[in-house]
Amino acid sequence: MTVASPRHPSRPGRAGRLSPxxxxxxxxxxxxxxxxxxxxxxxxxxxxxxxxxxxxxxxxxxxxxxxxxxxxxxxxxxxxxxxxxxxxxxxxxxxxxxxxxxxxxxxxxxGLTQDWAVAIVGVGNLGRALANYGGFVSRGFRVAALLDADPEVVGDHIAGLNVEHIDELEAVIGQRGVSIVVLATPAAAAQQVADRVVAAGVTSILNFAPVVLSVPEGVDIRKVDLSIELQILAFHEQRKTDRMTGGPAMADEWPEAVDL
Amino acid sequence: MTVASPRHPSRPGRAGRLSPxxxxxxxxxxxxxxxxxxxxxxxxxxxxxxxxxxxxxxxxxxxxxxxxxxxxxxxxxxxxxxxxxxxxxxxxxxxxxxxxxxxxxxxxxxGLTQDWAVAIVGVGNLGRALANYGGFVSRGFRVAALLDADPEVVGDHIAGLNVEHIDELEAVIGQRGVSIVVLATPAAAAQQVADRVVAAGVTSILNFAPVVLSVPEGVDIRKVDLSIELQILAFHEQRKTDRMTGGPAMADEWPEAVDL
DNA sequence: GTCCCTTTGTGAACCCATGCACAAAGTGGG
DNA sequence: CCCACTTTGTGCATGGGTTCACAAAGGGAC
Structure with missing residues (x-):
């Protein structure tokens, strides 16, 4: 969808005349x-x-x-x-x-009236899913590059893009004007990639790896952690079932003390 | 990882004796x-x-x-x-x-000391990625079923599981004790599936479809929307670059009024 | 036991977000 | 023009979350 720049509707044709x-x-x-x-x-x-x-x-x-x-x-x-x-x-x-x-x-x-070049680093299951996700392009985001360290996947064609080697990271970011990077790497690689990405001038990162990234002041990070979401659901689910069955299992500490 | 039930460390062996x-x-x-x-x-x-x-x-x-x-x-x-x-x-x-x-x-x-049976509905790119995501099993969550409406994918084997037809939804939920459902369907199907899932007694849903689900009181929904995360990043990115280049493009409304 | 050092647990102040409730502002009918 | 009706925009009260700063509590040395 393209966003035009319509006039304010309550002032349609009256160009010059303005009421007090x-x-x-x-x-x-x-x-x-x-x-x-x-x-x-x-x-x-x-x-x-x-x-x-x-x-x-x-x-x-x-x-x-x-x-x-x-x-x-x-x-x-x-x-x-x-x-x-x-x-x-x-x-x-x-x-x-x-x-x-x-x-x-x-x-x-x-900021969706301009389009943003996004690079996805890590082309595993999740990276692949993200590359194919239609919700990006439709809202001003364009996947400009897919990068991975595994020679096995480098060269694959996914969602119309060629998977490039992580060595190209800095070149790709610079040449294609990438300003947002999506991290879908294994947890162990995420911090290292983040460091390189930040050094290359990127200041916005969407992190799917289950680690806490440390980045300098001024870099924005948003994280999505699938297992955290499930854990929060489990907490509430447990509370609900506890209430039904009459309180928790009460497996608290110091079981011997209860006997007092 | 299995979570044992260790005693409080500051009271290691002293079973009977307790200080005031x-x-x-x-x-x-x-x-x-x-x-x-x-x-x-x-x-x-x-x-x-x-x-x-x-x-x-x-x-x-x-x-x-x-x-x-x-x-x-x-x-x-x-x-x-x-x-x-x-x-x-x-x-x-x-x-x-x-x-x-x-x-x-x-x-x-x-609530992670018990294990939770999770069903994933919608086995597209994202559903596949979720099914293969290692972070689930390691934290008390077990993918108990994969369901899809597309006859093309029903019968596929993914992450050691057989993809079943959505018609089996209620049976699967009941028989396998599913208490958390992950929705990875297209947006158009999400509400319909949610209704069936709720009717089958599930009260915890993790929704990846980009729609606002309406569910009865007492049902917990958490949502993950990839494009929303990117949009939030874009907002901050725009603000950062605006600051560098000296304010926004100032493409505000009523351009004629500025001439006054 | 006594002293000193470390670290927790929490009262209190502050800040941000939510939601009510209403005045201000606009529409449409006569 | 006037009146009745609709809906926005916002002042204000309330509540939850964050952070500071410190008293209370424990460990270890001697």
Whole structure:
């Protein structure tokens, strides 16, 4: 999907004429030139809103209320409105938000109006799955390289790309303008690769390896750990079944002390 | 790895004798029988500590200070101590925490001393990767079934398992005691599968499909969305490069208003 | 036993996030 | 033009999470 740059819907054709009210808006803007402090929690939800909005655009909806959009994204409507208010005042009271316009504004805020070259390092099962994952290209991300250390997989063709040797890492990053690296290597190799990637100038890493990476100040790391997610589920599942069967097994320490 | 049930290290062989101090501990326990309110943020970090501790146990460390463990897990030491204090008072002042004992306590709290049967629904690239992911079995999770709707993949052998048809879903869940389901289906199928899974009695779902699932009260859902993670990275990356080049492109709305 | 050193466990202050509730602002009908 | 209705944007209260800083507790030397 390509993101166009539509005009604000509530000011369609009236190019020159602005009411006193509109003037107030425009004049107040410079004093608050887009708060450069969007809360992290809000940023994490913007992609969610974006996805819901894209679905609505496909179904042909022109506008949407905070109530409906919040329901589609699975959040509270007050939270949604507060989140959107951090980007600016893009709604119309009594009507709602213009779907296309809001898609554009969120996309711009997230930096999706440009396209990002991504390199995937580690072409095992997971790396392969990521390379084939359709959700990337559709949102401004382009897989620009697949790299691996194993001579066995180097040269394979996956998702239309040639798997290159890890020795090419720095060259690939420099030449293809890679700014985001996805780490899907074994845990043991991750830190080493991360060091090289950072040295090559990359400051955004998505890490799938189950290790805590140490990187210099200014480098952003997000991590996805499949087994951690399962462990959190197991915790809640245990609590639920405990409650049914009447408390935990009470296999606490010091069993001898209970006899007192 | 199997988690044994070691005795508390500071009370090794002295079975019957307890000092007044130890008695105080034991007696106070029932009045606070393990706070059944461990903060969510803490639960999310316990797997991290567990992983770090396992690494230390493999390297033969007997005890570890909160400072060292926190560094290994990539968190603040005060946070680590507060997190652990929610489980109970398992450290020894002046010494630190006994590695094996803490592994046992965290494992027990997370419910990893039992093993969980997991079913993976959707055997595309991602499902395949998950099935082969070693991090599951090593932590109390056992992949008990792989299910898919595509007759093309049904019957395939992946990671030692036979891919079964989605029609078997309810039977498999019931017969093999599946309590956690991993959804790796296309987005369009996810809600439908979720409904069936919930109807079959499952209350814990790990969702990889990029949709907001709606489930009844009491069902826990965790979601992992690869493209959302990338979008968050893109946001920060954009901010970083904006700062270098001196502010954003300022492609704001109402370009005509700027002329005033 | 006493002293000193190390490290835990936690009170308290602070910060961020959530959600309520409502005034402000816009639409549409008559 | 006026009124009734809808929906946004936000002030404020509440709560949870993080961090600091320190008293309490244990170990070890002598």
């Amino acid at each position: 009210l509109e003037l107030r808006h425009v004049i107040r803007r410079p004093s608050q030139p887009r708060e450069r402090g969007i809360p992290e929690a809000t940023v994490a939800r913007l992609p969610l809103y974006l996805r819901a909005l894209n679905g609505m655009a496909e179904r042909g909806l022109a506008t949407v209320s905070s109530e409906d959009l919040a329901a589609a994204a699975g959040v509270n409507s007050a939270k949604l409105r507060k989140d959107l208010s951090h980007l600016g005042s893009y709604g119309t009271r009594g009507v709602g938000y213009d779907v296309e316009y809001l898609i554009y504004q969120i996309s711009r805020e997230l | 101090l130890e008695l105080r501990h034991v007696i106070r326990r029932p009045s606070q029988p393990r706070e059944r309110g461990i903060p969510e943020a803490t639960v999310a970090r316990l797997p991290l500590y567990l992983r770090a501790l396992n690494g230390m146990a493999e390297r033969g460390l007997a005890t570890v200070s909160s400072e060292d463990l926190a560094a290994a897990a990539g968190v603040n030491s005060a946070k680590l101590r507060k997190d652990l204090s929610h489980l109970g008072s398992y450290g020894t002042r002046g010494v630190g925490y006994d590695v094996e004992y803490l592994i046992y306590q965290i494992s027990r709290e997370l």
